[in-house]
Amino acid sequence: MNNEPTYFMKEALVEAKKAALIGEVPIGAVVVHDGQIIGRGHNLREHANEAGAHAEMIAITEANHVLGSWRLLDCDLYVTVEPCPMCSGALINSQIKRVYFGARNPKAGTVRSLYQLVEDERFNHQVEVVEGVMAEEAAAEMKQFFQAARKRRKAKKDLPNQQ
Numbered sequence: 249m250n251n252e253p254t255y256f257m258k259e260a261l262v263e264a265k266k267a268a269l270i271g272e273v274p275i276g277a278v279v280v281h282d283g284q285i286i287g288r289g290h291n292l293r294e295h296a297n298e299a300g301a302h303a304e305m306i307a308i309t310e311a312n313h314v315l316g317s318w319r320l321l322d323c324d325l326y327v328t329v330e331p332c333p334m335c336s337g338a339l340i341n342s343q344i345k346r347v348y349f350g351a352r353n354p355k356a357g358t359v360r361s362l363y364q365l366v367e368d369e370r371f372n373h374q375v376e377v378v379e380g381v382m383a384e385e386a387a388a389e390m391k392q393f394f395q396a397a398r399k400r401r402k403a404k405k406d407l408p409n410q411q
Contacts, residue, residue: 253348256280256326257382260350263290263303264328264389270295274389277303277327279311279320279344286323287311303327304335308342320344328386330357330379336365339375346376350386 256278263276267290279287289306293299304327312318324346325339330353339347347366349359358365359377366375 253326253378253381256285256324257328257348257350257386259285259288260303260326260328261382261385261389263288263307264386267291267303268389268393274393275303275327275329277307277325279307279323279325281311281315281320281323286314300334302332302335304331305338308338308344312342318342324348326381328382329353329390330359330361331366332356333358333363333365336363339366340371340373343373344375346378348378348381350381350383351390352379352383 259278260276263278264274265276267276268274272291272294274291276290278285287307287310289303289310291303292301292306304325307325308320311320311323320342323344325344326348328350330349330351331339331347332353336358347359352361354361356362360379367377368374
């Protein structure tokens with residue numbers, strides 16, 4: 249049993265690396281209950297051809313099955329990158345207690361960057377937020393992935409037309 253945020257964020261980073269290895273955007277997540285990981289996920293959107301196959305959604309679903317409940321009241325979610333609107337909604341709807349995230353997501357983040365959805369008191373549930381846990385490592389994983397993707401696109405574009 250471990251309650252150190254860096255321990256669990258390292259586990260989320262392991263999930264992010266799994267996503268990167270298969271060409272998915274490297275975001276990973278784990279759900280923790282009583283110091284134990286009960287849900288893991290990494291992005292699978294491209295492989296599953298499902299818009300909802302985000303790391304957070306997969307980890308939350310697994311945790312729901314482990315606990316036998318849609319409510320995750322005493323659970324924390326650790327995710328490498330700030331959640332998007334869909335995932336923030338899932339945090340609220342599953343009644344997660346706390347979300348820890350690494351890097352901000354200035355284009356789609358709705359925990360801090362664009363909106364503060366999970367703390368909005370107009371919803372029936374609010375989620376505590378801890379940001380910046382291993383942010384440099386999470387941001388580096390994303391940067392490396394997108395640099396490699398740009399390099400692949402450029403190389404493909406530079407190939408002579410094959411007829």
